[in-house]
Amino acid sequence: MSTFSRRGFLGLTSAAALGAGLSACTGGGTSTSSGGATGAASNDLRVFTYEGDETIGLFKAQLKKFDQQAGTTTTVESLPGSGAAVYPDKLRTQLLGGKGPDIWRIWGGQIGSPFAKAKQVLDLAPYYQKYGWDSSINKQAIEGMTFEGMKAGLPLLSLGLGAWYNKSLFAKAGVSAPPKSYAELEEVNDKLVAVGVTPCGLGGKYGWDIMRLFEYLLEHTAGPELHDKLLTGDESWDRPEVVEAFTLFKKWQDKKWLPQGALGLDPSDVEPWYVQGKTAYTIVGPWTEAAAILSAKKSPSGFGNFELPTDKTPARHSGFVEGYMINAKASNPDKAAELLDFLAKPETQKALQITASTVKGAEPDPKSLPLSAEWAQKYGSNPFYTIQDQAFPKKQADQYFSVQSDLLQGSVKPDAAAKKMQEIVSAWAKS
Amino acid sequence: MATTVALSKPKRGGRWSPWLFALPALIVYVGFLVYPAVSSLWFSLTNWDGLSATYKFVGLDNYFKLPSDPVVVTAVKNNLIWTVVTIAVPTVIGLLLAIALNGKVHGKPILRLIFYTPAVLPLVSIASIWGWLYNPQYGAINSFLRLLGLDGLAQPWLGQDSTALWAVMVPAIWLRTGFPMLLYLAALQGIPNELYEAATVDGATKWQQFWHVTMPSLRPAHYIVLALSLIDSFKVFDMIYAMTYGGPGTSTQVMGTWMYFNVFQYYQAGYGTAIAVVITLVAIAVGIPYVRSQTREAS
Numbered sequence: 001m002s003t004f005s006r007r008g009f010l011g012l013t014s015a016a017a018l019g020a021g022l023s024a025c026t027g028g029g030t031s032t033s034s035g036g037a038t039g040a041a042s043n044d045l046r047v048f049t050y051e052g053d054e055t056i057g058l059f060k061a062q063l064k065k066f067d068q069q070a071g072t073t074t075t076v077e078s079l080p081g082s083g084a085a086v087y088p089d090k091l092r093t094q095l096l097g098g099k100g101p102d103i104w105r106i107w108g109g110q111i112g113s114p115f116a117k118a119k120q121v122l123d124l125a126p127y128y129q130k131y132g133w134d135s136s137i138n139k140q141a142i143e144g145m146t147f148e149g150m151k152a153g154l155p156l157l158s159l160g161l162g163a164w165y166n167k168s169l170f171a172k173a174g175v176s177a178p179p180k181s182y183a184e185l186e187e188v189n190d191k192l193v194a195v196g197v198t199p200c201g202l203g204g205k206y207g208w209d210i211m212r213l214f215e216y217l218l219e220h221t222a223g224p225e226l227h228d229k230l231l232t233g234d235e236s237w238d239r240p241e242v243v244e245a246f247t248l249f250k251k252w253q254d255k256k257w258l259p260q261g262a263l264g265l266d267p268s269d270v271e272p273w274y275v276q277g278k279t280a281y282t283i284v285g286p287w288t289e290a291a292a293i294l295s296a297k298k299s300p301s302g303f304g305n306f307e308l309p310t311d312k313t314p315a316r317h318s319g320f321v322e323g324y325m326i327n328a329k330a331s332n333p334d335k336a337a338e339l340l341d342f343l344a345k346p347e348t349q350k351a352l353q354i355t356a357s358t359v360k361g362a363e364p365d366p367k368s369l370p371l372s373a374e375w376a377q378k379y380g381s382n383p384f385y386t387i388q389d390q391a392f393p394k395k396q397a398d399q400y401f402s403v404q405s406d407l408l409q410g411s412v413k414p415d416a417a418a419k420k421m422q423e424i425v426s427a428w429a430k431s
Numbered sequence: 432m433a434t435t436v437a438l439s440k441p442k443r444g445g446r447w448s449p450w451l452f453a454l455p456a457l458i459v460y461v462g463f464l465v466y467p468a469v470s471s472l473w474f475s476l477t478n479w480d481g482l483s484a485t486y487k488f489v490g491l492d493n494y495f496k497l498p499s500d501p502v503v504v505t506a507v508k509n510n511l512i513w514t515v516v517t518i519a520v521p522t523v524i525g526l527l528l529a530i531a532l533n534g535k536v537h538g539k540p541i542l543r544l545i546f547y548t549p550a551v552l553p554l555v556s557i558a559s560i561w562g563w564l565y566n567p568q569y570g571a572i573n574s575f576l577r578l579l580g581l582d583g584l585a586q587p588w589l590g591q592d593s594t595a596l597w598a599v600m601v602p603a604i605w606l607r608t609g610f611p612m613l614l615y616l617a618a619l620q621g622i623p624n625e626l627y628e629a630a631t632v633d634g635a636t637k638w639q640q641f642w643h644v645t646m647p648s649l650r651p652a653h654y655i656v657l658a659l660s661l662i663d664s665f666k667v668f669d670m671i672y673a674m675t676y677g678g679p680g681t682s683t684q685v686m687g688t689w690m691y692f693n694v695f696q697y698y699q700a701g702y703g704t705a706i707a708v709v710i711t712l713v714a715i716a717v718g719i720p721y722v723r724s725q726t727r728e729a730s
Contacts, residue, residue, distance in 0.1 A: 085676070089695040094484055114698050118482035198568075204590065206676050261587020263679045264595065269566075278569075395697040400681035409591055409679065429540030 020345025042331040045074040048101035066342045102330040108144030108321035109390025116152035123328040124151045129339040137356040144321035147306045154340045155323035158358045164305045165281035166274045178306035189257040199257045201279030203265030207401025208389040212283040215388045218245040223312045231391045233429030237422040246414035286355035286372035300371045307379045399424045475702045481700030493705035506684045514664040520604045525611030533619040547609035592682035599674045611656045615721030618652035658721030660704040
């Protein structure tokens with residue numbers, strides 16, 4: 001088979017003017033950067049992100065501060081609330097259009113990985129050295145944005161997922177303290193159902209939200225070592241621990257521990273239900289304090305959080321990283337890296353009210369975000385397993401969701417679901 | 432004489448004149464339709480991931496893979512169901528509404544507006560509204576059923592394979608009824624009243640008048656409604672994407688959404704583009720009779 005260049009094809013088939021325009025978009029000139037990227041140096045930077053309405057103002061204010069000290073002009077474009085299902089598509093479209101952003105925010109794992117594999121991303125290794133990020137940023141987080149040995153991104157958020165609950169509904173069910181074991185969690189669920197409260201609010205549209213429950217159950221049944229091996233395809237999914245996890249998953253639905261028709265619910269609708277008193281808790285990260293509790297003008301004192309008990313050692317929770325990448329064709333990679341370093345300063349992280357920073361010395365402020373601070377203090381240093389929509393490529397993750405969907409609808413049994421998962425993961429591992 | 436002189440006068444621009452007049456439109460047509468279509472055809476013969484700068488030519492491999500992809504099978508089946516239902520139901524309802532509004536009804540303009548309004552609403556808004564209506568616990572539909580004591584009929588409409596596609600078709604029918612209604616209403620108003628008077632004199636009942644006067648007179652309108660609805664139905668994407676995202680699982684995937692998932696989410700742009708080419712070929716095949724009929728009428 002012959003290898004073709006997309007640009008070559010465009011050049012051959014498009015009109016001369018169009019061709020010239022496109023090649024201009026790819027950049028040219030001599031290298032001006034220590035990162036090795038090409039392009040004429042410019043002090044104009046463009047950032048693409050998905051900051052929500054509640055934080056975009058803070059972000060812009062910090063960019064303005066950076067511009068003043070670095071002599072740059074930084075513009076920001078945000079796509080709030082788009083989530084990992086949509087945002088990467090927009091980014092990809094911008095990059096293909098030849099006018100991609102200089103810097104973009106992205107999730108780690110298999111969501112950020114395709115951009116690195118397609119060589120759209122600058123190798124940040126020289127900047128890690130220059131700015132000492134290896135010592136100032138959490139090492140596990142850096143691994144989440146390192147692909148095939150290339151440091152493709154700078155992770156600034158390391159988000160752990162746990163149960164965030166409504167204290168008054170727990171009290172209504174006679175539950176005085178968060179559960180310490182999986183058996184206790186089931187007891188809590190039963191007590192909540194008995195007083196007419198749906199325990200766990202999760203929505204199955206897009207797959208990733210309800211998956212948070214299954215991955216927790218898998219951690220509970222398989223334990224850390226096996227769980228990690230399952231995710232990399234080093235162990236077969238066709239085994240009792242996985243069957244048990246699928247069995248428990250179905251149990252959660254059958255015992256009405258999940259909302260009725262959870263598979264069809266939109267996570268953005270369901271996530272705040274625990275704040276609204278429609279469910280007792282949800283599985284979510286610390287961003288929920290600002291996004292759901294504070295935005296609803298509720299006092300954080302009415303809510304709490306706990307790490308879902310796995311009964312395993314070490315205790316782990318689901319987690320993922322988010323950070324920034326620099327375009328391989330950025331016109332001024334040095335300035336782009338300078339901006340990342342500015343964002344990685346503890347004072348900038350604090351000003352941005354980051355609830356789960358990877359930067360040492362930027363822990364959340366207990367006064368403004370008491371619950372996030374509490375989570376960071378209690379569980380922030382616990383290891384985490386990779387959230388499974390970042391553990392698998394999107395196609396395999398969707399197939400994974402599809403198996404979970406079939407199981408909850410009763411069209412496959414737990415043992416068949418485990419076998420199906422083995423087929424999916426082994427096909428991926430082979431490819 | 433004057434006419435003869437005018438005809439023999441040399442034409443400015445000669446035989447190139449028509450092309451010069453057509454050139455601006457041709458440039459747009461070639462640049463924005465022909466060129467992207469040819470590019471897509473080429474990419475469907477490659478293994479391009481949609482992001483990398485390079486790719487390999489794989490011939491017809493992507494097309495050969497289509498029949499063995501279980502989601503393609505589901506998507507084709509869903510497309511067929513969608514096409515039949517979302518053509519037949521809005522067309523029949525639109526015709527009935529048009530007939531009703533063509534009679535002696537009070538508040539015709541208001542009713543026309545009410546029936547046509549869904550057609551101009553943004554699809555994403557419609558998807559959100561119906562998503563809330565379908566909410567299993569708090570949605571208006573299940574609440575209404577429970578109010579009537581029909582708790583057994585309350586369902587997780589969008590959350591189970593057996594009902595999800597049908598549940599999405601309901602708002603599609605709701606928003607697509609206004610278009611045939613307007614076309615039929617215009618056509619009905621063009622039928623000469625004398626035909627009905629003659630039929631009445633001949634002793635035809637209302638039912639006979641409908642089948643032997645109204646329906647034959649509506650034939651051109653039927654043709655436009657069916658052809659446009661057919662093309663529209665096969666291109667379905669937005670309602671499915673916004674309401675179910677192709678789920679639960681892949682149960683509501685249609686060819687349009689499956690193409691999107693492959694091109695934009697799975698980094699399989701070559702394979703996804705092959706799906707797009709197939710959709711286009713089907714739409715063209717369906718559209719040819721309509722275009723030919725329009726050409727015949729114009730000439």
